[in-house]
Amino acid sequence: TPLSHIRNFSIVAHIDHGKSTLADRLIQSTHTVADRDMKEQMLDSMDIERERGITIKAQTVRINYTAKDGEEYVLNLIDTPGHVDFAYEVSRSMRAVEGSLLVVDSTQGVEAQTLANVYHAIEADHEIVPVLNKIDLPAADCDRVAEQIEDVIGIDATEAIQVSAKTGIGIEDTLEAIVTKLPAPTGDRDAPLKAMLVDSWYDSYLGVIVLVRIMDGVLKKGERVRMLSNNSTHHVDRIGVFRPQMTEIDELGPGELGFLTASIKQVRDTRVGDTITHEKKGTTDALPGFKPAQPVVFCGLFPVDAAEFEDLRDSIEKLALNDASFSFEMETSAALGFGFRCGFLGLLHLEVIRDRIEREYNIDLITTAPSVIYDIHMKDGTVTQLHNPADMPDMTLVDHLQEPRIKATILVPDEYLGDVLKLCQDRRGIQEDLTYAGSRAMVVYDLPLNEVVFDFYDRLKSVTKGYASFDYQMIGYRQDALVKMSILVNDEPVDALSTMVHRDRAEARGRAMVEKLKDLIPRHMFKIPIQAAIGGKVIARETLSAMRKDVTAKCYGGDATRKKKLLEKQKAGKKKMRQFGKVDIPQEAFISALKMD
Numbered sequence: 001t002p003l004s005h006i007r008n009f010s011i012v013a014h015i016d017h018g019k020s021t022l023a024d025r026l027i028q029s030t031h032t033v034a035d036r037d038m039k040e041q042m043l044d045s046m047d048i049e050r051e052r053g054i055t056i057k058a059q060t061v062r063i064n065y066t067a068k069d070g071e072e073y074v075l076n077l078i079d080t081p082g083h084v085d086f087a088y089e090v091s092r093s094m095r096a097v098e099g100s101l102l103v104v105d106s107t108q109g110v111e112a113q114t115l116a117n118v119y120h121a122i123e124a125d126h127e128i129v130p131v132l133n134k135i136d137l138p139a140a141d142c143d144r145v146a147e148q149i150e151d152v153i154g155i156d157a158t159e160a161i162q163v164s165a166k167t168g169i170g171i172e173d174t175l176e177a178i179v180t181k182l183p184a185p186t187g188d189r190d191a192p193l194k195a196m197l198v199d200s201w202y203d204s205y206l207g208v209i210v211l212v213r214i215m216d217g218v219l220k221k222g223e224r225v226r227m228l229s230n231n232s233t234h235h236v237d238r239i240g241v242f243r244p245q246m247t248e249i250d251e252l253g254p255g256e257l258g259f260l261t262a263s264i265k266q267v268r269d270t271r272v273g274d275t276i277t278h279e280k281k282g283t284t285d286a287l288p289g290f291k292p293a294q295p296v297v298f299c300g301l302f303p304v305d306a307a308e309f310e311d312l313r314d315s316i317e318k319l320a321l322n323d324a325s326f327s328f329e330m331e332t333s334a335a336l337g338f339g340f341r342c343g344f345l346g347l348l349h350l351e352v353i354r355d356r357i358e359r360e361y362n363i364d365l366i367t368t369a370p371s372v373i374y375d376i377h378m379k380d381g382t383v384t385q386l387h388n389p390a391d392m393p394d395m396t397l398v399d400h401l402q403e404p405r406i407k408a409t410i411l412v413p414d415e416y417l418g419d420v421l422k423l424c425q426d427r428r429g430i431q432e433d434l435t436y437a438g439s440r441a442m443v444v445y446d447l448p449l450n451e452v453v454f455d456f457y458d459r460l461k462s463v464t465k466g467y468a469s470f471d472y473q474m475i476g477y478r479q480d481a482l483v484k485m486s487i488l489v490n491d492e493p494v495d496a497l498s499t500m501v502h503r504d505r506a507e508a509r510g511r512a513m514v515e516k517l518k519d520l521i522p523r524h525m526f527k528i529p530i531q532a533a534i535g536g537k538v539i540a541r542e543t544l545s546a547m548r549k550d551v552t553a554k555c556y557g558g559d560a561t562r563k564k565k566l567l568e569k570q571k572a573g574k575k576k577m578r579q580f581g582k583v584d585i586p587q588e589a590f591i592s593a594l595k596m597d
């Protein structure tokens, strides 16, 4: 296809504003897929993605469209992940296309996630076409939302397209706008091959599939290619495009999006943002902005049943094959035994992996408190990274600690602003900006990541009845007065409950934790002290009193089946517990104890 007849674009939207529905419509109305094969939400293919209604991997589809000018165009839609955890992937996908449709729900307006993604689009120099969706609904207010797009984002919305992805209104206009308003890609067919590795995933039949955007040159089946980040070379055995099912073709030229397979065994061997060229006579000029994935949130994953450790190892290794941004290493905990310390791009990423282990591999897990990476500046001048509060060295050897900070952008209706400010303040936030867009406030806070990873998002949703939207980016490390707080149950430290806290908040946090644990740990035959301590100093204490009677005592001589039932119930309850010294601690305690309300 000549460059002038190609348009590459992505769709930027907040969750639920209708990105997938619109994509489905574009595919359907151009007969890219026969109607009988049309499944809802063609693009969200992974089960968990579909269930959670989120997109994790970039997906593409190639659409043939005959425009009003009578010419046939190739439209390549790339569907990007919409969640902050995957910001780097989003920024790469955006670099692979020239324009974006900005979809905003005309009954809702601009949300924080729309903003974050539209900034990626602006950074990638996209032409942006605003699309006001859901105009079939009575609550639609296109004028207000268009004005908001201009105020908040600063792009012209006078020609915003009014669409109902549900009923089909405005779909033809959208296709025309893609052709007439978005620029064609540029590229030199005769230059050495330069292709961007946009994404990759594992397919059980074909091995690793690599999504590429050709910048310059031509890639043909059977050629040998080189990845510039690690100089590895590969024989390309397939080339193709997504319609949206994989369709093999012989070559991909400049401006085109497609896939290649090259007997690559692991997704780990492919890096998003890498440059692919020919093995011989290739370019040495790598595409800018490449960076390897960096996990920012760490937690321990332990099997509830210690006998399942090998199964857990197996499942983690399999998942890691397909996810280069997920890291793990073996960890032993005095309290929890053998498990893994795992690194994730963010909390959502953590939850997705944990869900998959539990559901696909059927292993009950204990997840320890998520923690960020701290820089420990030792008195002898060395700096080490702390991934696990349990590994905190003796404080007398430590000069100071630094913690990662984020810039959080929150959009919230006026009436909840006070609650949001209070929440951010409680989490050691520093207010940077507060502006209004209509009846909504946009607040920007500098916050410690450690105060956010745990339950910030849940709290934000609950204090604003779900009306706030939130997004963040990392901004760097800063020194603060942080200490390690240990929890002792029955005088034994439970390392999996250790956390890093700010010194000024340690006491309140410690008290809250021991109170929670007192409720979460069942009574035993003996008295159990539960303490929070910093160094050797106890800062909070509760005592769980002893059980008065054997639960089955009153059944003696009586109803034997009732007694049996009770014992069975106890046994089932035990399965979800772990023993620490002489004390059973239920699995949910590890997470619940840390939630602050």
Ligand code: GTP
Pocket (backbone or CB within 6 Å): 013, 014, 015, 016, 017, 018, 019, 020, 021, 022, 052, 053, 054, 055, 082, 133, 134, 135, 136, 137, 163, 164, 165, 166, 167
């Ligand atoms: P994520 O995949 O979670 O990012 O969401 P999305 O932006 O892809 O939204 P999706 O297409 O799943 O749509 C969200 C909800 O809005 C679904 O229940 C759709 O049926 C509905 N919806 C989408 N477009 C329209 C529309 O034009 N009108 C109406 N009434 N509902 C719509």
